Amino acid sequence: MSHGTLNPRTLRDAWVLYEEHLLQQNARQIRSLVKTALFRYTLPGYGLPAAADDAGKLAFMAKISLTSFVDALNIQQQYFDDIQEPKYRQRTNRHRLKQMLDWCSAQPWWSAATEQTPGSYCPRRRQNLGNAHHVKTSKRRNVSRYSLQNLKPEKEPNLSAEEKLAMSFELERIERELQQLCKFLTGANVYKRQGKAMRPPTWNKTLALIKLIYGWLYFYEKIPLQSLSLKLLDDTSLAYDYAEWLRVERGNSPKSEVQGAVAFLNVAKFNHHKQSDQSLCERLSKTYYDIDIITELRRLVRDINVRVKSAPVSTADESKKWLKWPEYLACVEFLRKDCNPFTSDGDSRTPRAIARSYERYLLAALLGYVPPDRQRTFRELVLGRSLVKGRIEQQVFFPDPQGEWFISLEADDYKTGETYGQHRLKIPEVIYPILEEWLEKWRGVLNPKHEYVFTQLNGNPLTSESLYQLFRHAIYRASVNLFGEGKAPNPHLIRDMLVTYCYEIGASEAQMDGLALAMKHSRKTQRERYDRRSQQQKMQPALDLMETFTPSE
Secondary structure: OOOOOOOOOEHHHHHHHHHHHHHHOOOHHHHHHHHHHHHOOOHHHHOOOOOOOHHHHHHHHOOOEHHHHOOHHHHHHHHHHHHOOOHHHHHHHHHHHHHHHHHHHOOOOHHHHOOOOOOOEOOOOOOOOOOHHHOOOEOOOOOOOOOHHHOOHHHOOOOOHHHHHHHHHHHHHHHHHHHHHHHHHHOOOOOOOOOOOOOHHHHHHHHHHHHHHHHHHHHHOOOOHHHOOOOOOOOHHHHHHHHHHHHHOOOOOHHHHHHHHHHHHHHHHHHHOOOOOHHHHHHHOOOOOOOHHHHHHHHHHHHHHHHHHHOOOOOEOHHHOOOOHHHHHHHHHHHHHOOOOEOOOOOEOOHHHHHHHHHHHHHHHHHHOOOOOOHHHHHOOEEOOOEEEEEEEOOEEEEOOOOEEEEEEOHHHOOOHHHHOOEEEEOOHHHHHHHHHHHHHHHHHOOOOOOEOOEOOOOOEOOHHHHHHHHHHHHHHHHHHHHOOOOOOOOOHHHHHHHHHHHHOOOOHHHHHHHHHHOOOOHHHHHHHHOOOOHHHHHHHHHHHHHHHOOOO
């Protein structure tokens, strides 16, 4: 930035930054229209002398604080009324001024520049604007939950005491059988199991998927509880029927079909592992290669994956979740200020409320100031193991209690660890004060019953669902107060938002290579999964290039 400032405080500062932004976007015509709306129809409302030239207007703007600029639309309207400007011209210039205000309010510096409360007070919150539960992001119709997990004998009013007892007995039998599957899939050394042990987080997902399949059989196919077993799932046609039901009746994406088919596949491995010739499979480098049902289920997974590649990225309404990257950073800054000990009205906050604010900020900041990781990293973060202090000298990491903070992951700690191995990322220093206060003081306020850095309010470790809800509600709260419209992204969507923004601003190939490595995936994955630009946006650099080849008139 040649003239701008990273810490704008006046209208002139903001105009210079916005002008540079428009020029970078080749939006010269928009720049001209906004300049007219600002210089001709807004500054006079602040008292600009009629004879001022452009230099004089810039000098005048340097006297207008951004706190005062917040009210620019009202000041402009008052000037329109004074000069009796035609309505059509009012609409055009109001739109252009609002365009600049919207851009400013999305910048990370905006909330600090317009703050009117002391530093120890939380930002003032808008009232009655709902919460993230009110954000309807799915385009699918409402469908009932069908997991067997939802079946509770004590909540079945039409059953006799004997029937409730029998139901409890069958559910306990099913749980015991699932525990045997768990030992097979997750145990360190299991007789005749081929392949590596499944990690506990993956098992939890597998368990949930199997209970969904059981729920489908019980609630929809009317299979009695006493018939539900892992042997029953040893049926390829059943896997095909389930995939078809998910697609046709539930309207699920192909990814859901793949997950269901993989659950059937894991059950088949358990059912047939003793029948497989392990030596033959090792020579062929293909686990359970000689088991027909496993071969058939793998074919089903491949067939569905073909549709996954051509399916829409999401079935959700992205506009209800999506934030531009500067908007997300503004939300992070809002959450930082929300850690203060007093409300905007000066009332003292409870220690638990402050502690929760610290946790919300840290999760949002670690996703925004460090190349965003998958949420599992934050759920499983442990002080002294994956959250460490140290220094790097000549590319070698040394533990150092006086050093810098790092997220340090071994290969087993994350999804793509087999490819990228040990992984360390330095945490920016801007996070240190709140991180250290959280660890030393505020975490203990929530009485955690575990060693993980982050926790639920009940003292239990964060789960995938609880972290999802905590983050989603935090960003909704910040965005609705900053922009007047609440957005409810999930933690994983932050990865898409960053990658898309980096492509939009024309980040270099070296920068995108580094970002892919820091996010622990390939450039191919980066382009195919995380780049959410439209086809037109992706083509635009080529169209701009071709325009330079076109002869002028």
